Amino acid sequence: MKIISLSLALLACGWTIAAAAQSRLVADLIITHANVWTVDDTQPRAQAVAVLGDRIIAVGSNAEVENLRGPGTKVIDAGGKLLLPGFNDAHLHFVSGGLQLDSVQLNDVTRIDEFVRRIAEQVKKTPKGEWIQGGDWDETKWPGSVLPTKELIDPVTPDNPVLLSRYDGHSSLANSAALKLAGVTAQTPDPPGGTIVRDAQGNPTGDLKDAATDLVANVIPPLSHDQVMRAAKRALEHAASVGVTSVQTMDPEYAEIAAYAELLQAGELTTRIYAAPLITQVDDQVKIGIRHAFGGPYLRIGAVKAFADGSLGSRTAYFFEPLSDQPGNRGLLSDEMQPLSRMRDRMMKADAAGLQICTHAIGDQAISMILDLYSEMVKAHGDADRRFRIEHAQHMAAKDFDRFAQLNVIASVQPYHAIDDGRWAEPRIGHERASRTYAFRTFLNHGVHLAFGTDWDVAPLNPMLGLYAAVTRATLDGKNPNGWFPEQKLTVEESVRAYTMGSAYAEFQEKEKGSITRGKLADMVILSDDILPIDPAKIRDVKVLKTIVGGKIVWDTSRKPAYSTGD
Numbered sequence: 398m399k400i401i402s403l404s405l406a407l408l409a410c411g412w413t414i415a416a417a418a419q420s421r422l423v424a425d426l427i428i429t430h431a432n433v434w435t436v437d438d439t440q441p442r443a444q445a446v447a448v449l450g451d452r453i454i455a456v457g458s459n460a461e462v463e464n465l466r467g468p469g470t471k472v473i474d475a476g477g478k479l480l481l482p483g484f485n486d487a488h489l490h491f492v493s494g495g496l497q498l499d500s501v502q503l504n505d506v507t508r509i510d511e512f513v514r515r516i517a518e519q520v521k522k523t524p525k526g527e528w529i530q531g532g533d534w535d536e537t538k539w540p541g542s543v544l545p546t547k548e549l550i551d552p553v554t555p556d557n558p559v560l561l562s563r564y565d566g567h568s569s570l571a572n573s574a575a576l577k578l579a580g581v582t583a584q585t586p587d588p589p590g591g592t593i594v595r596d597a598q599g600n601p602t603g604d605l606k607d608a609a610t611d612l613v614a615n616v617i618p619p620l621s622h623d624q625v626m627r628a629a630k631r632a633l634e635h636a637a638s639v640g641v642t643s644v645q646t647m648d649p650e651y652a653e654i655a656a657y658a659e660l661l662q663a664g665e666l667t668t669r670i671y672a673a674p675l676i677t678q679v680d681d682q683v684k685i686g687i688r689h690a691f692g693g694p695y696l697r698i699g700a701v702k703a704f705a706d707g708s709l710g711s712r713t714a715y716f717f718e719p720l721s722d723q724p725g726n727r728g729l730l731s732d733e734m735q736p737l738s739r740m741r742d743r744m745m746k747a748d749a750a751g752l753q754i755c756t757h758a759i760g761d762q763a764i765s766m767i768l769d770l771y772s773e774m775v776k777a778h779g780d781a782d783r784r785f786r787i788e789h790a791q792h793m794a795a796k797d798f799d800r801f802a803q804l805n806v807i808a809s810v811q812p813y814h815a816i817d818d819g820r821w822a823e824p825r826i827g828h829e830r831a832s833r834t835y836a837f838r839t840f841l842n843h844g845v846h847l848a849f850g851t852d853w854d855v856a857p858l859n860p861m862l863g864l865y866a867a868v869t870r871a872t873l874d875g876k877n878p879n880g881w882f883p884e885q886k887l888t889v890e891e892s893v894r895a896y897t898m899g900s901a902y903a904e905f906q907e908k909e910k911g912s913i914t915r916g917k918l919a920d921m922v923i924l925s926d927d928i929l930p931i932d933p934a935k936i937r938d939v940k941v942l943k944t945i946v947g948g949k950i951v952w953d954t955s956r957k958p959a960y961s962t963g964d
Protein backbone atom coordinates (compact mmCIF):
# COMPACT_ATOMS: atom_id res chain seq x y z
CA MET A 398 0.00 0.00 0.00
CA LYS A 399 2.78 2.34 0.92
CA ILE A 400 4.53 1.86 -2.42
CA ILE A 401 1.39 2.68 -4.33
CA SER A 402 0.49 5.78 -2.33
CA LEU A 403 4.05 7.05 -2.43
CA SER A 404 4.25 6.53 -6.19
CA LEU A 405 0.94 8.25 -6.80
CA ALA A 406 2.00 11.21 -4.72
CA LEU A 407 5.26 11.52 -6.59
CA LEU A 408 3.55 11.13 -9.97
CA ALA A 409 1.28 13.97 -9.03
CA CYS A 410 4.37 16.09 -8.47
CA GLY A 411 5.60 15.19 -11.94
CA TRP A 412 8.20 12.64 -10.84
CA THR A 413 8.68 9.33 -12.54
CA ILE A 414 8.42 6.14 -10.51
CA ALA A 415 11.99 5.26 -11.42
CA ALA A 416 13.27 8.57 -10.13
CA ALA A 417 11.23 8.10 -6.99
CA ALA A 418 12.66 4.64 -6.44
CA GLN A 419 16.19 5.96 -6.82
CA SER A 420 16.00 9.06 -4.74
CA ARG A 421 13.09 9.04 -2.34
CA LEU A 422 12.13 5.46 -1.43
CA VAL A 423 12.52 5.01 2.30
CA ALA A 424 12.60 1.60 3.95
CA ASP A 425 10.56 0.69 7.01
CA LEU A 426 13.26 -1.72 8.15
CA ILE A 427 16.86 -2.28 7.22
CA ILE A 428 19.10 -5.09 8.41
CA THR A 429 22.77 -4.21 8.11
CA HIS A 430 26.12 -5.90 8.82
CA ALA A 431 24.58 -9.30 8.21
CA ASN A 432 26.08 -12.38 6.66
CA VAL A 433 23.22 -12.68 4.16
CA TRP A 434 22.82 -16.03 2.52
CA THR A 435 20.03 -15.36 0.05
CA VAL A 436 19.36 -18.85 -1.47
CA ASP A 437 19.07 -16.84 -4.72
CA ASP A 438 21.64 -17.91 -7.32
CA THR A 439 21.58 -14.53 -9.06
CA GLN A 440 23.00 -12.90 -5.91
CA PRO A 441 24.01 -15.60 -3.40
CA ARG A 442 25.58 -13.32 -0.79
CA ALA A 443 24.99 -9.83 0.55
CA GLN A 444 25.55 -7.64 3.62
CA ALA A 445 22.22 -5.93 4.07
CA VAL A 446 18.52 -6.04 3.27
CA ALA A 447 15.84 -3.33 3.13
CA VAL A 448 12.13 -3.88 3.68
CA LEU A 449 9.13 -1.69 2.81
CA GLY A 450 5.76 -2.87 4.03
CA ASP A 451 5.89 -6.66 3.90
CA ARG A 452 8.34 -6.87 0.96
CA ILE A 453 12.07 -6.90 0.44
CA ILE A 454 13.00 -3.83 -1.62
CA ALA A 455 16.78 -4.13 -1.69
CA VAL A 456 19.50 -6.72 -1.12
CA GLY A 457 23.08 -5.53 -1.34
CA SER A 458 26.01 -3.92 0.40
CA ASN A 459 25.69 -1.96 3.64
CA ALA A 460 26.21 1.27 1.69
CA GLU A 461 23.53 0.47 -0.90
CA VAL A 462 20.97 -0.38 1.73
CA GLU A 463 21.88 2.60 3.94
CA ASN A 464 20.70 4.79 1.02
CA LEU A 465 17.15 3.68 1.77
CA ARG A 466 17.32 4.70 5.41
CA GLY A 467 15.11 7.55 6.53
CA PRO A 468 14.38 9.12 9.92
CA GLY A 469 11.61 6.59 10.65
CA THR A 470 13.49 3.51 9.46
CA LYS A 471 13.99 0.78 12.03
CA VAL A 472 17.53 -0.57 11.89
CA ILE A 473 18.75 -3.99 12.95
CA ASP A 474 22.51 -4.31 13.12
CA ALA A 475 22.97 -8.05 12.73
CA GLY A 476 26.53 -7.91 14.04
CA GLY A 477 27.81 -10.22 11.31
CA LYS A 478 25.33 -12.99 12.09
CA LEU A 479 23.85 -15.26 9.44
CA LEU A 480 20.61 -14.03 7.82
CA LEU A 481 18.62 -16.68 5.96
CA PRO A 482 15.19 -16.83 4.36
CA GLY A 483 12.62 -18.03 6.93
CA PHE A 484 12.15 -21.78 7.08
CA ASN A 485 9.09 -23.28 5.40
CA ASP A 486 7.95 -26.57 6.93
CA ALA A 487 6.37 -28.47 4.05
CA HIS A 488 4.60 -31.09 6.14
CA LEU A 489 3.29 -30.76 9.66
CA HIS A 490 0.14 -30.88 11.76
CA PHE A 491 0.02 -27.39 13.20
CA VAL A 492 -2.82 -27.51 15.71
CA SER A 493 -1.81 -31.02 16.82
CA GLY A 494 1.63 -29.57 17.45
CA GLY A 495 0.15 -26.76 19.54
CA LEU A 496 -1.95 -29.26 21.50
CA GLN A 497 1.08 -31.45 22.05
CA LEU A 498 2.96 -28.62 23.73
CA ASP A 499 0.42 -28.79 26.57
CA SER A 500 -0.36 -32.51 26.62
CA VAL A 501 1.27 -35.58 28.11
CA GLN A 502 4.65 -36.13 26.50
CA LEU A 503 6.00 -39.68 26.39
CA ASN A 504 8.44 -39.60 23.51
CA ASP A 505 11.59 -39.62 25.61
CA VAL A 506 10.31 -42.27 28.03
CA THR A 507 12.75 -45.17 28.38
CA ARG A 508 11.12 -47.02 31.32
CA ILE A 509 7.63 -48.39 31.75
CA ASP A 510 7.25 -47.02 35.31
CA GLU A 511 8.07 -43.54 33.99
CA PHE A 512 5.41 -44.03 31.27
CA VAL A 513 2.80 -44.70 33.96
CA ARG A 514 4.05 -41.89 36.23
CA ARG A 515 3.69 -39.23 33.51
CA ILE A 516 0.15 -40.32 32.70
CA ALA A 517 -0.73 -40.18 36.40
CA GLU A 518 0.69 -36.61 36.48
CA GLN A 519 -1.50 -35.59 33.56
CA VAL A 520 -4.57 -37.06 35.27
CA LYS A 521 -3.96 -34.67 38.20
CA LYS A 522 -4.14 -31.69 35.79
CA THR A 523 -7.22 -32.94 33.92
CA PRO A 524 -10.87 -32.66 35.03
CA LYS A 525 -12.69 -35.97 35.59
CA GLY A 526 -14.27 -37.32 32.45
CA GLU A 527 -12.09 -35.26 30.08
CA TRP A 528 -10.06 -37.17 27.51
CA ILE A 529 -6.32 -37.52 27.96
CA GLN A 530 -4.45 -37.50 24.68
CA GLY A 531 -0.97 -36.92 23.34
CA GLY A 532 1.73 -39.46 23.96
CA ASP A 533 4.16 -39.98 21.08
CA TRP A 534 5.43 -43.02 22.91
CA ASP A 535 7.99 -45.29 21.30
CA GLU A 536 8.24 -48.77 22.75
CA THR A 537 11.62 -49.34 21.07
CA LYS A 538 13.11 -46.98 23.64
CA TRP A 539 12.41 -49.16 26.71
CA PRO A 540 13.75 -52.59 27.66
CA GLY A 541 12.08 -55.47 25.83
CA SER A 542 10.31 -53.10 23.37
CA VAL A 543 6.92 -54.47 24.44
CA LEU A 544 3.79 -52.58 23.45
CA PRO A 545 2.12 -50.85 26.42
CA THR A 546 -1.27 -52.28 27.46
CA LYS A 547 -4.42 -50.92 29.08
CA GLU A 548 -3.69 -52.93 32.24
CA LEU A 549 -0.61 -50.78 32.73
CA ILE A 550 -2.48 -47.48 32.80
CA ASP A 551 -6.00 -48.41 34.01
CA PRO A 552 -5.05 -48.14 37.71
CA VAL A 553 -3.98 -44.47 37.32
CA THR A 554 -6.78 -43.46 34.94
CA PRO A 555 -10.04 -44.61 36.56
CA ASP A 556 -12.05 -41.48 35.64
CA ASN A 557 -10.56 -40.33 32.36
CA PRO A 558 -10.74 -42.00 28.97
CA VAL A 559 -7.26 -42.16 27.46
CA LEU A 560 -6.03 -42.42 23.88
CA LEU A 561 -2.27 -42.02 23.46
CA SER A 562 -0.61 -42.10 20.05
CA ARG A 563 2.55 -43.88 19.18
CA TYR A 564 5.06 -41.27 17.93
CA ASP A 565 4.42 -42.18 14.27
CA GLY A 566 0.65 -41.83 14.58
CA HIS A 567 0.02 -45.34 13.29
CA SER A 568 -0.65 -47.06 16.62
CA SER A 569 -2.25 -45.93 19.82
CA LEU A 570 -3.00 -47.09 23.33
CA ALA A 571 -6.52 -46.83 24.77
CA ASN A 572 -7.45 -47.50 28.40
CA SER A 573 -10.50 -49.50 29.49
CA ALA A 574 -12.64 -46.36 29.93
CA ALA A 575 -11.95 -45.35 26.31
CA LEU A 576 -12.59 -48.84 24.91
CA LYS A 577 -15.86 -48.93 26.86
CA LEU A 578 -17.04 -45.58 25.46
CA ALA A 579 -16.16 -46.82 21.96
CA GLY A 580 -17.84 -50.20 22.50
CA VAL A 581 -14.67 -52.08 21.55
CA THR A 582 -14.78 -55.64 22.98
CA ALA A 583 -13.42 -59.10 22.21
CA GLN A 584 -16.30 -59.43 19.73
CA THR A 585 -15.38 -56.31 17.72
CA PRO A 586 -13.92 -57.32 14.33
CA ASP A 587 -10.79 -55.64 12.98
CA PRO A 588 -11.83 -52.75 10.72
CA PRO A 589 -10.45 -52.59 7.14
CA GLY A 590 -6.94 -51.16 7.28
CA GLY A 591 -6.60 -51.68 11.02
CA THR A 592 -5.85 -54.18 13.78
CA ILE A 593 -7.18 -54.47 17.32
CA VAL A 594 -4.30 -56.11 19.15
CA ARG A 595 -5.62 -58.94 21.37
CA ASP A 596 -4.29 -61.13 24.17
CA ALA A 597 -4.33 -64.95 24.19
CA GLN A 598 -8.02 -64.91 25.23
CA GLY A 599 -8.93 -62.58 22.34
CA ASN A 600 -9.50 -59.54 24.55
CA PRO A 601 -8.27 -56.15 23.31
CA THR A 602 -4.96 -55.18 24.95
CA GLY A 603 -5.67 -51.49 24.37
CA ASP A 604 -3.22 -51.32 21.47
CA LEU A 605 -4.86 -50.23 18.22
CA LYS A 606 -3.16 -50.12 14.84
CA ASP A 607 -3.98 -47.66 12.04
CA ALA A 608 -7.72 -47.62 11.22
CA ALA A 609 -8.49 -49.44 14.49
CA THR A 610 -7.53 -46.24 16.32
CA ASP A 611 -10.51 -44.56 14.66
CA LEU A 612 -12.90 -46.85 16.55
CA VAL A 613 -11.92 -44.95 19.69
CA ALA A 614 -10.89 -41.61 18.13
CA ASN A 615 -14.36 -41.31 16.59
CA VAL A 616 -16.05 -41.11 20.00
CA ILE A 617 -13.80 -38.31 21.28
CA PRO A 618 -15.81 -35.08 21.28
CA PRO A 619 -14.44 -32.48 18.83
CA LEU A 620 -12.16 -29.82 20.30
CA SER A 621 -13.97 -26.71 21.42
CA HIS A 622 -13.36 -23.47 19.53
CA ASP A 623 -11.41 -22.27 22.53
CA GLN A 624 -9.17 -25.33 22.56
CA VAL A 625 -8.39 -24.95 18.84
CA MET A 626 -7.61 -21.24 19.17
CA ARG A 627 -5.37 -21.87 22.17
CA ALA A 628 -3.50 -24.63 20.36
CA ALA A 629 -3.10 -22.52 17.20
CA LYS A 630 -1.68 -19.61 19.20
CA ARG A 631 0.69 -21.91 21.03
CA ALA A 632 1.84 -23.35 17.68
CA LEU A 633 2.36 -19.85 16.21
CA GLU A 634 4.47 -18.87 19.18
CA HIS A 635 6.59 -21.99 18.92
CA ALA A 636 7.02 -21.63 15.13
CA ALA A 637 8.27 -18.05 15.54
CA SER A 638 10.75 -19.15 18.21
CA VAL A 639 12.39 -21.70 15.92
CA GLY A 640 12.45 -19.59 12.75
CA VAL A 641 9.58 -21.26 10.90
CA THR A 642 7.84 -18.53 8.89
CA SER A 643 5.65 -20.72 6.66
CA VAL A 644 3.97 -24.06 7.24
CA GLN A 645 2.04 -26.51 5.13
CA THR A 646 -0.40 -28.19 7.45
CA MET A 647 -1.71 -31.60 6.53
CA ASP A 648 -5.21 -32.97 7.05
CA PRO A 649 -6.49 -30.12 9.26
CA GLU A 650 -10.06 -30.13 10.51
CA TYR A 651 -12.07 -27.29 8.96
CA ALA A 652 -12.35 -25.81 12.46
CA GLU A 653 -8.58 -25.31 12.39
CA ILE A 654 -8.72 -23.43 9.10
CA ALA A 655 -11.48 -21.30 10.59
CA ALA A 656 -9.21 -20.55 13.54
CA TYR A 657 -6.43 -19.40 11.20
CA ALA A 658 -8.91 -17.19 9.37
CA GLU A 659 -9.98 -15.65 12.67
CA LEU A 660 -6.38 -15.08 13.72
CA LEU A 661 -5.60 -13.57 10.31
CA GLN A 662 -8.43 -11.10 10.66
CA ALA A 663 -7.22 -10.16 14.12
CA GLY A 664 -3.70 -9.59 12.77
CA GLU A 665 -2.35 -12.40 14.93
CA LEU A 666 -1.33 -14.88 12.26
CA THR A 667 2.47 -14.71 12.45
CA THR A 668 3.19 -17.82 10.38
CA ARG A 669 2.03 -18.25 6.79
CA ILE A 670 -0.19 -21.30 6.38
CA TYR A 671 -1.07 -23.55 3.43
CA ALA A 672 -3.69 -26.09 4.49
CA ALA A 673 -4.39 -29.45 2.81
CA PRO A 674 -7.62 -31.01 4.17
CA LEU A 675 -8.31 -34.71 3.68
CA ILE A 676 -9.07 -35.98 0.18
CA THR A 677 -12.10 -37.75 1.69
CA GLN A 678 -13.60 -34.23 1.83
CA VAL A 679 -12.54 -33.33 -1.73
CA ASP A 680 -16.11 -32.51 -2.76
CA ASP A 681 -16.16 -29.42 -0.57
CA GLN A 682 -13.23 -27.66 -2.26
CA VAL A 683 -14.43 -28.85 -5.69
CA LYS A 684 -17.86 -27.33 -5.01
CA ILE A 685 -16.41 -23.95 -4.12
CA GLY A 686 -14.35 -24.03 -7.30
CA ILE A 687 -11.05 -22.95 -5.78
CA ARG A 688 -7.80 -24.22 -7.24
CA HIS A 689 -4.35 -24.98 -5.82
CA ALA A 690 -2.74 -22.36 -3.56
CA PHE A 691 -5.92 -20.28 -3.40
CA GLY A 692 -5.85 -17.46 -0.87
CA GLY A 693 -3.55 -14.70 0.30
CA PRO A 694 0.02 -14.44 1.57
CA TYR A 695 -0.93 -15.62 5.08
CA LEU A 696 -3.53 -18.30 4.43
CA ARG A 697 -4.08 -20.58 1.45
CA ILE A 698 -6.03 -23.73 0.72
CA GLY A 699 -6.56 -25.67 -2.52
CA ALA A 700 -4.71 -28.90 -1.74
CA VAL A 701 -5.92 -32.29 -0.57
CA LYS A 702 -4.12 -34.85 1.56
CA ALA A 703 -4.51 -38.55 0.84
CA PHE A 704 -3.20 -41.65 2.62
CA ALA A 705 -1.84 -44.65 0.72
CA ASP A 706 -0.47 -46.76 3.58
CA GLY A 707 0.75 -46.77 7.19
CA SER A 708 4.27 -46.46 8.60
CA LEU A 709 7.36 -48.60 8.93
CA GLY A 710 7.34 -48.17 12.71
CA SER A 711 3.90 -49.76 12.94
CA ARG A 712 4.80 -52.32 10.26
CA THR A 713 1.96 -51.00 8.11
CA ALA A 714 3.98 -49.36 5.30
CA TYR A 715 3.05 -51.24 2.11
CA PHE A 716 5.94 -53.05 0.40
CA PHE A 717 6.44 -55.18 -2.72
CA GLU A 718 8.23 -57.79 -0.60
CA PRO A 719 7.57 -58.87 3.00
CA LEU A 720 9.39 -57.27 5.91
CA SER A 721 12.79 -58.88 6.38
CA ASP A 722 12.04 -59.87 9.98
CA GLN A 723 8.35 -60.81 9.48
CA PRO A 724 7.98 -63.06 6.41
CA GLY A 725 4.20 -62.93 6.04
CA ASN A 726 3.86 -59.15 6.41
CA ARG A 727 3.99 -56.74 3.44
CA GLY A 728 2.15 -53.98 5.35
CA LEU A 729 -1.28 -52.46 4.83
CA LEU A 730 -2.88 -50.22 2.26
CA SER A 731 -5.01 -47.51 3.85
CA ASP A 732 -8.78 -47.78 3.78
CA GLU A 733 -8.74 -44.93 1.22
CA MET A 734 -7.00 -47.37 -1.16
CA GLN A 735 -9.47 -50.23 -0.65
CA PRO A 736 -10.67 -50.61 -3.30
CA LEU A 737 -8.18 -48.67 -5.44
CA SER A 738 -11.01 -47.19 -7.49
CA ARG A 739 -12.03 -45.20 -4.42
CA MET A 740 -8.73 -43.36 -4.39
CA ARG A 741 -8.69 -43.02 -8.18
CA ASP A 742 -12.15 -41.42 -8.22
CA ARG A 743 -11.26 -38.90 -5.53
CA MET A 744 -7.95 -38.03 -7.18
CA MET A 745 -9.64 -37.63 -10.56
CA LYS A 746 -12.09 -35.17 -9.00
CA ALA A 747 -9.32 -33.22 -7.30
CA ASP A 748 -7.14 -33.13 -10.38
CA ALA A 749 -9.95 -32.14 -12.72
CA ALA A 750 -10.71 -29.25 -10.36
CA GLY A 751 -7.09 -28.05 -10.30
CA LEU A 752 -6.50 -28.96 -6.65
CA GLN A 753 -3.02 -30.05 -5.58
CA ILE A 754 -2.76 -33.68 -4.44
CA CYS A 755 -0.45 -34.57 -1.55
CA THR A 756 -0.34 -38.28 -0.77
CA HIS A 757 1.19 -39.97 2.24
CA ALA A 758 3.09 -43.00 0.88
CA ILE A 759 5.90 -44.75 2.75
CA GLY A 760 6.38 -48.34 1.52
CA ASP A 761 7.84 -48.88 -1.96
CA GLN A 762 4.69 -50.44 -3.39
CA ALA A 763 2.43 -47.75 -1.93
CA ILE A 764 4.66 -45.10 -3.55
CA SER A 765 4.62 -46.99 -6.85
CA MET A 766 0.84 -47.28 -6.83
CA ILE A 767 0.47 -43.55 -6.20
CA LEU A 768 2.85 -42.75 -9.06
CA ASP A 769 0.66 -45.00 -11.25
CA LEU A 770 -2.41 -43.03 -10.22
CA TYR A 771 -0.64 -39.71 -10.82
CA SER A 772 0.27 -40.75 -14.35
CA GLU A 773 -3.36 -41.72 -14.90
CA MET A 774 -4.32 -38.15 -13.95
CA VAL A 775 -1.93 -36.77 -16.56
CA LYS A 776 -3.35 -39.13 -19.20
CA ALA A 777 -6.90 -38.23 -18.31
CA HIS A 778 -6.56 -34.46 -18.01
CA GLY A 779 -3.47 -33.54 -20.05
CA ASP A 780 -0.30 -31.69 -19.10
CA ALA A 781 -0.47 -29.00 -16.43
CA ASP A 782 1.67 -27.50 -13.67
CA ARG A 783 0.26 -29.80 -10.95
CA ARG A 784 3.14 -30.35 -8.57
CA PHE A 785 1.85 -33.65 -7.32
CA ARG A 786 3.41 -34.51 -4.00
CA ILE A 787 4.32 -37.69 -2.21
CA GLU A 788 4.56 -37.11 1.52
CA HIS A 789 7.38 -39.03 3.24
CA ALA A 790 8.47 -41.01 0.12
CA GLN A 791 10.52 -43.11 2.51
CA HIS A 792 11.26 -46.45 0.89
CA MET A 793 11.79 -46.15 -2.84
CA ALA A 794 11.83 -48.86 -5.48
CA ALA A 795 14.89 -48.30 -7.70
CA LYS A 796 12.71 -47.91 -10.81
CA ASP A 797 10.63 -45.09 -9.33
CA PHE A 798 13.20 -42.29 -8.95
CA ASP A 799 12.98 -41.60 -12.68
CA ARG A 800 9.20 -41.63 -12.58
CA PHE A 801 9.24 -39.05 -9.79
CA ALA A 802 11.24 -36.76 -12.04
CA GLN A 803 9.20 -37.42 -15.18
CA LEU A 804 5.90 -36.67 -13.46
CA ASN A 805 7.49 -33.71 -11.59
CA VAL A 806 6.35 -35.22 -8.29
CA ILE A 807 7.70 -33.39 -5.25
CA ALA A 808 9.37 -35.54 -2.60
CA SER A 809 8.06 -33.96 0.59
CA VAL A 810 10.44 -35.51 3.12
CA GLN A 811 11.30 -35.18 6.81
CA PRO A 812 15.02 -35.64 7.44
CA TYR A 813 14.61 -35.99 11.21
CA HIS A 814 12.74 -39.27 10.62
CA ALA A 815 15.89 -40.65 8.98
CA ILE A 816 18.03 -40.28 12.10
CA ASP A 817 15.16 -41.54 14.25
CA ASP A 818 14.06 -44.58 12.18
CA GLY A 819 17.68 -45.24 11.24
CA ARG A 820 18.07 -46.75 14.72
CA TRP A 821 15.97 -49.79 13.86
CA ALA A 822 14.92 -49.75 10.19
CA GLU A 823 17.62 -51.93 8.67
CA PRO A 824 16.80 -55.29 10.34
CA ARG A 825 13.18 -54.66 9.48
CA ILE A 826 13.63 -54.06 5.72
CA GLY A 827 17.13 -55.42 5.00
CA HIS A 828 20.24 -53.65 3.74
CA GLU A 829 19.26 -53.42 0.10
CA ARG A 830 15.93 -51.66 0.71
CA ALA A 831 17.48 -49.54 3.44
CA SER A 832 19.93 -48.16 0.87
CA ARG A 833 16.97 -46.51 -0.89
CA THR A 834 15.43 -45.22 2.34
CA TYR A 835 15.30 -41.47 2.96
CA ALA A 836 17.31 -41.34 -0.26
CA PHE A 837 17.64 -37.58 -0.47
CA ARG A 838 20.84 -37.60 -2.54
CA THR A 839 19.38 -40.04 -5.07
CA PHE A 840 16.31 -37.82 -5.42
CA LEU A 841 18.47 -34.78 -6.16
CA ASN A 842 20.61 -36.78 -8.60
CA HIS A 843 17.46 -37.60 -10.52
CA GLY A 844 16.40 -33.95 -10.64
CA VAL A 845 13.50 -34.44 -8.22
CA HIS A 846 12.25 -31.40 -6.26
CA LEU A 847 12.87 -31.92 -2.54
CA ALA A 848 10.81 -30.12 0.09
CA PHE A 849 11.80 -30.41 3.76
CA GLY A 850 9.45 -30.59 6.71
CA THR A 851 9.15 -32.28 10.08
CA ASP A 852 5.74 -33.92 10.41
CA TRP A 853 5.45 -32.01 13.73
CA ASP A 854 3.95 -33.15 16.13
CA VAL A 855 5.44 -36.50 15.07
CA ALA A 856 8.94 -34.97 15.22
CA PRO A 857 10.23 -31.69 16.70
CA LEU A 858 9.49 -28.49 14.74
CA ASN A 859 12.99 -27.00 15.10
CA PRO A 860 14.50 -26.76 11.57
CA MET A 861 18.02 -26.99 12.96
CA LEU A 862 17.35 -30.63 13.80
CA GLY A 863 16.19 -31.29 10.24
CA LEU A 864 19.26 -29.63 8.75
CA TYR A 865 21.48 -31.53 11.18
CA ALA A 866 19.77 -34.78 10.20
CA ALA A 867 20.08 -34.23 6.45
CA VAL A 868 23.71 -33.17 6.67
CA THR A 869 24.98 -35.79 9.16
CA ARG A 870 22.50 -38.69 8.95
CA ALA A 871 23.85 -39.49 12.43
CA THR A 872 21.19 -41.66 14.06
CA LEU A 873 19.85 -40.61 17.47
CA ASP A 874 21.33 -43.68 19.17
CA GLY A 875 24.86 -42.47 18.34
CA LYS A 876 25.62 -45.66 16.43
CA ASN A 877 26.23 -44.01 13.05
CA PRO A 878 28.39 -40.97 13.79
CA ASN A 879 29.56 -40.81 10.17
CA GLY A 880 26.06 -41.20 8.81
CA TRP A 881 23.55 -43.94 8.23
CA PHE A 882 23.95 -44.62 4.49
CA PRO A 883 26.32 -41.64 4.33
CA GLU A 884 26.17 -41.54 0.52
CA GLN A 885 22.70 -40.02 0.96
CA LYS A 886 23.94 -37.03 3.00
CA LEU A 887 23.22 -33.57 1.65
CA THR A 888 25.35 -30.45 1.97
CA VAL A 889 24.26 -27.61 4.24
CA GLU A 890 23.43 -25.52 1.13
CA GLU A 891 21.26 -28.24 -0.38
CA SER A 892 19.47 -28.79 2.91
CA VAL A 893 18.75 -25.09 3.46
CA ARG A 894 17.49 -24.86 -0.13
CA ALA A 895 15.11 -27.80 0.39
CA TYR A 896 13.82 -26.11 3.56
CA THR A 897 13.23 -22.74 1.87
CA MET A 898 12.96 -22.66 -1.95
CA GLY A 899 12.12 -26.36 -2.10
CA SER A 900 9.17 -26.00 0.27
CA ALA A 901 8.06 -22.77 -1.42
CA TYR A 902 7.99 -24.60 -4.76
CA ALA A 903 5.96 -27.39 -3.17
CA GLU A 904 3.20 -24.86 -2.41
CA PHE A 905 3.43 -22.89 -5.71
CA GLN A 906 5.00 -19.93 -3.89
CA GLU A 907 8.57 -19.90 -5.20
CA LYS A 908 8.05 -16.46 -6.75
CA GLU A 909 6.79 -15.06 -3.42
CA LYS A 910 9.13 -16.56 -0.86
CA GLY A 911 11.94 -19.05 -0.25
CA SER A 912 14.83 -16.65 -0.90
CA ILE A 913 15.99 -13.19 0.10
CA THR A 914 15.23 -11.52 -3.19
CA ARG A 915 13.99 -8.05 -4.07
CA GLY A 916 10.20 -8.11 -4.41
CA LYS A 917 9.65 -11.20 -2.27
CA LEU A 918 7.94 -11.33 1.10
CA ALA A 919 10.25 -10.20 3.89
CA ASP A 920 10.42 -13.50 5.81
CA MET A 921 13.88 -13.96 7.34
CA VAL A 922 15.74 -15.38 10.30
CA ILE A 923 18.94 -14.34 12.06
CA LEU A 924 20.83 -17.31 13.51
CA SER A 925 23.26 -17.46 16.44
CA ASP A 926 25.95 -19.15 14.31
CA ASP A 927 26.93 -19.52 10.68
CA ILE A 928 25.84 -23.08 9.91
CA LEU A 929 28.08 -23.33 6.85
CA PRO A 930 31.59 -23.47 8.33
CA ILE A 931 30.78 -25.05 11.72
CA ASP A 932 31.16 -28.71 12.58
CA PRO A 933 27.91 -30.24 11.22
CA ALA A 934 27.35 -31.96 14.58
CA LYS A 935 26.85 -28.48 16.10
CA ILE A 936 24.09 -27.40 13.73
CA ARG A 937 21.46 -28.82 16.08
CA ASP A 938 22.54 -26.41 18.82
CA VAL A 939 22.21 -23.28 16.68
CA LYS A 940 19.52 -20.88 17.91
CA VAL A 941 17.25 -18.43 16.19
CA LEU A 942 17.94 -14.89 17.43
CA LYS A 943 15.26 -13.10 15.43
CA THR A 944 12.39 -14.20 13.22
CA ILE A 945 10.91 -11.70 10.78
CA VAL A 946 7.65 -12.35 8.93
CA GLY A 947 6.40 -9.84 6.38
CA GLY A 948 8.87 -7.27 7.74
CA LYS A 949 7.61 -7.66 11.33
CA ILE A 950 9.74 -9.09 14.11
CA VAL A 951 7.78 -12.01 15.58
CA TRP A 952 10.56 -13.49 17.68
CA ASP A 953 13.46 -11.72 19.29
CA THR A 954 15.70 -13.27 21.94
CA SER A 955 16.98 -9.86 22.91
CA ARG A 956 13.54 -8.68 23.94
CA LYS A 957 11.38 -9.55 26.97
CA PRO A 958 8.82 -10.93 26.73
CA ALA A 959 10.48 -12.87 23.95
CA TYR A 960 7.36 -13.37 21.92
CA SER A 961 5.25 -10.66 20.37
CA THR A 962 2.69 -10.71 17.60
CA GLY A 963 4.01 -7.62 15.88
CA ASP A 964 6.54 -4.89 16.07
Ligand SMILES: [Zn+2]
Binds near residue numbers: 647
Ligand atom coordinates in the same frame (compact mmCIF):
# COMPACT_ATOMS: atom_id res chain seq x y z
ZN1 LIG B 1 2.00 -36.10 8.70
